[in-house]
Amino acid sequence: MITICMFAQVVSRxxxxxxxxxxxxxxxxxxxxxxxxxLSFGMRYSAHLRIDILDTVFPILKKPFEYLSDxxxxxxxxxxxxxAFAGVNSIRLSGQVSxxxxxxxxxxxxxxxxxxxxxxxxxxxxxxxxxxxxxxSKRGEVEGA
Numbered sequence: 001m002i003t004i005c006m007f008a009q010v011v012s013r014x015x016x017x018x019x020x021x022x023x024x025x026x027x028x029x030x031x032x033x034x035x036x037x038x039l040s041f042g043m044r045y046s047a048h049l050r051i052d053i054l055d056t057v058f059p060i061l062k063k064p065f066e067y068l069s070d071x072x073x074x075x076x077x078x079x080x081x082x083x084a085f086a087g088v089n090s091i092r093l094s095g096q097v098s099x100x101x102x103x104x105x106x107x108x109x110x111x112x113x114x115x116x117x118x119x120x121x122x123x124x125x126x127x128x129x130x131x132x133x134x135x136x137s138k139r140g141e142v143e144g145a
Contacts, residue, residue, distance in 0.1 A: 024100075039115040046066070070126070077120050
């Protein structure tokens with residue numbers, strides 16, 4: 001959608017010599033949506049940026065550092081959860097709308113709060129799957145022995 005909006009803007013400017021006022025704003029809002037929906041995607045696939053020099057130097061500590069990293073990320077999400085929804089509610093109560101599209105601005109801020117919730121759900125999902133896999137492997141060891 002970002003590409004389509006920007007293409008429409010380029011065509012409008014250079015072919016019709018007239019600028020569309022809504023395309024840049026809509027592209028910005030789609031970018032915000034993309035960024036915050038990527039939070040849960042990153043948690044699901046352990047794709048968040050992190051410094052892994054200690055993992056490289058001490059490979060035995062790779063798993064503990066992964067767990068510590070995830071724990072810190074979840075704590076940050078919990079810390080930001082209430083302020084995110086409070087901010088969205090505050091903007092909703094203000095009645096502010098976007099300049100070009102005239103959509104309620106709280107829709108623009110909502111992906112941040114929803115992204116945090118989805119990230120927390122993905123963290124729970126990730127560790128439930130790890131727990132199930134761990135128990136299955138333990139049962140396999142007991143049955144195989």
